[in-house]
Amino acid sequence: MNSGFHVLGIWGMGGIGKTTLATVLYDRISYQFEACCYIENVCKIYEDGGSIAVQKQILCRTIDEKILDTHSPSEIATIVRNRLHNIKLLVVLDNVDQIEQIDELDIRHVLLHPESRIIIITRDEHILRAYGANIVYNVELMNGIEAHKLLCRKAFISDYSCSTFAELIPEVLKYTQCLPLAIRVIGSFLHSRNAKQWKATLDRLRNSLPDKILKVLQVSYEGLDEEDKEIFLHIACFFKGERKDYVSRILDACGLQPDIGIPLLAEKSLITIKNEEIHMHEMLQELGKKIVRGQHPDEP
Ligand SMILES: Nc1ncnc2c1ncn2[C@@H]1O[C@H](COP(=O)(O)OP(=O)(O)OP(=O)(O)O)[C@@H](O)[C@H]1O
Ligand SMILES: [Mg+2]
Structure with missing residues (x-):
């Protein structure tokens, strides 16, 4: 890895191979660091125990700090600061789906060793931009x-x-x-x-889409606000491949605020915009249609 950056972001739609890629990268580079950890499911750990639970995982996997249960959040923050700041550290945070999950770790400014690195893996490009990732890598579909x-x-x-x-x-x-x-x-x-x-x-x-695929893709849909769910479903059912300005006009007329909704769906890897046209992976389209069929079982 080149020096000159501290945070690498990896993003792309569900099932595209982000974890696979990051795991290969981790195996190749981790020997260069004094301590390293790969936290596989940040959103789940955060949901169960907040940022302190993620910090504990980092401490216990990097510096083997195990007796942490009795510590308060501020004590944990102090241990993070004191023990991690001067070692050459690699931290991989996989499955991040909200900016708070990484912001509240308060880790970025603690890692003072110039060659320490954080790798963040997410389906949502906006999280990486908002966190100020130095390099953002978009995983693309296979050829x-x-x-x-x-x-x-x-x-x-x-x-x-x-x-x-x-x-x-x-x-x-x-x-x-x-x-x-x-x-x-x-x-x-x-x-x-x-x-x-x-x-x-x-x-x-x-x-029908196999359940194993459906479950993975559905997570992205479930994470949307109601209005953005509506926009996703409209695009899946009617507007795939259509021009963005045309779709925006129609969604606008429905009161759905496409000016924010369409870029947001693109950041969350649910659509792509190419040549001013809106594209959607066929499996996501299938998911959208299935959801609509579930909402209106009597209409074909
Ligand atoms: N380059 C690859 N070669 C072979 N198999 C791959 C490759 N990339 C991904 N896969 C396979 O595709 C599946 C999905 O990959 P992976 O779990 O890395 O996706 P992901 O982008 O991390 O998805 P999610 O957003 O759900 O975490 C895995 O079973 C993995 O083995
Ligand atoms: Mg993954």
């Missing part, structure tokens, strides 16, 4: 070759397919749209199944 390889590795335990499945593989890849989570879930399901079963599975997938 077609990587997606093909991953599918073969999951479905056949090899990088290549056999001819029986030659026609079916593009169908699966078209469905999974280069999202590693979907390729892994569906590829593993298809492992050791015959061509007839592959076809039947594809037919099923066209009607």
Whole structure:
């Protein structure tokens, strides 16, 4: 890692491979630090015990400080300041979904060693900007070759397919749209199944998103305010691929404040804006449609 920055942010939609990437990075660079820790689920730890619980995890995993239960929040803050400030430290904070979870740690200005680093992983780019990350890396969908390889590795335990499945593989890849989570879930399901079963599975997938994928993606939707949920559902059902100004005019007429809502959905990796058009990953669109069908079961 180059010196000259302290905070690296990694962001992208659910299941795109942020944790996978950060884990590889951590394995490659952690030996260069005097102490390091990878906190996997910051939002959950914060939800259960607040910022003090996250600070305790950092202390116990980096400097092996274990007898912390009797300490007050201010004592913990003092230990963080006294024990961490002068060591070369690497802290990875994965699954951050609110700025408070990192702000309240009060860690950034404590790490005074010039080569200490914090890596923050989130689905929400705004958190990284608001925290002042020096470098923000956007994880992108796999390319077609990587997606093909991953599918073969999951479905056949090899990088290549056999001819029986030659026609079916593009169908699966078209469905999974280069999202590693979907390729892994569906590829593993298809492992050791015959061509007839592959076809039947594809037919099923066209009607419903597998639960394992749905649950991961739904977290992003559930974290939205009501108005932004509405905007997400409108885009999923009607406006995918449409021009941003056209969609904004319609949403505005519905009183949904698209000027804030559309950028917010993009920051949260639920849509992307390319050439002034609004795009949405097909699986997120499927999620949106499923939610709408659930809200209006009587209307097709
Ligand atoms: N480059 C890759 N090669 C092979 N498999 C990958 C790759 N990237 C991701 N995967 C697989 O895709 C799945 C989802 O990846 P990962 O958990 O890293 O996503 P994420 O972006 O951290 O998602 P979330 O926002 O839910 O935390 C994992 O099972 C992982 O093994
Ligand atoms: Mg992750």
